[in-house]
Structures are given as C-alpha cells and as structure tokens.
Amino acid sequence: MSSSVYSPRQVVLHWLSAVVIIWTLLSGFYVAVVEVETETKDWVAFLNVSLTSLYIPIFILRLYCSFLHDFSLPLRKRSLPEYTALCVHKAMYLVLAVVLLTGVLMMDRPINVFDILFFEAPLSDPSVTAWFMRVHIQSCVVLLILVAVHVGAVIKHELCGRRVLKNMSIQKNDRYRE
Numbered sequence: 001m002s003s004s005v006y007s008p009r010q011v012v013l014h015w016l017s018a019v020v021i022i023w024t025l026l027s028g029f030y031v032a033v034v035e036v037e038t039e040t041k042d043w044v045a046f047l048n049v050s051l052t053s054l055y056i057p058i059f060i061l062r063l064y065c066s067f068l069h070d071f072s073l074p075l076r077k078r079s080l081p082e083y084t085a086l087c088v089h090k091a092m093y094l095v096l097a098v099v100l101l102t103g104v105l106m107m108d109r110p111i112n113v114f115d116i117l118f119f120e121a122p123l124s125d126p127s128v129t130a131w132f133m134r135v136h137i138q139s140c141v142v143l144l145i146l147v148a149v150h151v152g153a154v155i156k157h158e159l160c161g162r163r164v165l166k167n168m169s170i171q172k173n174d175r176y177r178e
C-alpha cells in the first residue's frame with residue numbers, strides 16, 4: 001500500500017463508493033446465482049440501477065480528485081509493494097468505469113432512477129445490448145476479484161501493524177494534500 005494521505009473529500013467519496021459497490025456486487029450476484037422470488041429480483045434490479053446511475057457523477061468526481069491528488073504529490077521512487085498497490089487502485093478505477101459504461105449500454109428498457117428520473121436506453125439493437133450485458137457481467141467478476149484483493153491487502157497490512165486505514169480516515173487528514 002502507498003503511504004498517501006487522502007483529503008477529507010477523497011475519504012468521504014471512498015467510503016461512499018465502497019458501500020455502493022460492495023452492496024451492488026454482492027446483491028447483484030446473489031439474486032443472479034441463488035433462486036429468489038421474482039419480486040425480490042425485480043426490487044434488487046430497480047434499487048441497483050437507480051443507485052448506480054446516481055453513482056456515475058460521484059465516480060467522475062472521485063476520479064478527478066484522485067488525479068488531482070496524484071499530480072500534487074512530488075515525484076519519488078516507489079517500492080515494489082507501493083507500485084503494486086498503485087496498479088491495483090488504478091485498475092479498480094478502470095474496471096469500475098467499464099462496469100458503469102456497460103451497465104448503461106446494456107439497458108434494453110428506460111433507465112428508471114427511483115421512479116423520479118427516466119432516461120431512454122441509449123441502444124436498441126438486442127444483439128448489441130446482449131453483448132454489453134456479457135461484458136458487464138465479466139467486468140463485475142473482475143471488479144469483485146480486485147475488491148477482494150484490495151480488502152485482503154488492507155487486512156494484511158493492519159495485522160502486520162501498518163495502519164493503512166488511518167490513511168483513509170478523516171482524523172489523520174490535518175496534513176492531507178488535495
């Protein structure tokens with residue numbers, strides 16, 4: 001893990017993202033794999049489409065904050081574990097972008113956001129939307145693996161006495177850089 005200290009805005013965006021992503025991944029795969037009532041499946045699909053659509057502008061803001069943070073840090077030589085953590089973090093952003101984009105492009109019905117906002121599905125050809133659905137599911141599997149590796153690394157560091165969770169908390173951020 002790198003030893004960056006994150007701004008309060010990045011910390012809030014990180015934990016908000018973690019809740020949305022972990023919930024969507026686990027509930028989405030759960031209703032896809034386990035036999036559940038149709039109403040439950042429909043309710044999870046409605047909630048997750050609404051939640052993740054609202055998450056898209058938050059993700060763009062998060063990406064912007066992350067790049068701002070990276071460019072504000074002085075250039076320095078990183079150790080191999082620091083490079084590995086950096087690559088996993090950037091891979092999560094990339095795969096998440098693919099998941100969000102394919103989620104929108106696979107829609108074969110209007111995007112209903114909590115029955116308040118409605119957007120037309122951008123594509124109408126069923127073979128094209130079916131292709132995006134396959135890529136959506138595959139990218140969700142990759143994201144799940146990356147999140148598991150990420151959380152595993154955090155637990156490992158904490159058990160070894162490296163308090164990385166402090167980097168992602170507001171308390172320590174009296175010396176953060178934007």
Ligand code: HEM
Nearest residue numbers: 021024025028029032045049052053099100103104137140
């Ligand atoms: C944080 C981003 C997202 C995550 C983690 C995520 C995750 C998932 C997962 C795990 C599934 C179940 C896959 C399966 O069937 O095996 C799924 C299905 C689906 N996703 Fe996403 N998704 C995201 C974003 C989106 C977005 C932005 C949309 C559209 C606006 C969307 C629309 C859908 C739809 C329609 C399904 C199929 C549900 C159904 O009708 O059965 N997803 N998603």
Ligand code: HEM
Nearest residue numbers: 001002003004018021066089092147151154164165167168
């Ligand atoms: C319970 C779950 C999670 C925990 C405990 C956790 C913990 C952390 C910690 C401690 C850091 C700072 C690491 C450091 O200083 O080197 C971090 C950074 C990061 N986390 Fe998480 N995280 C979780 C879930 C997630 C999820 C679901 C995602 C998104 C897919 C995510 C994406 C990231 C990214 C991209 C960074 C780097 C931030 C940047 O440099 O812009 N995390 N996480």
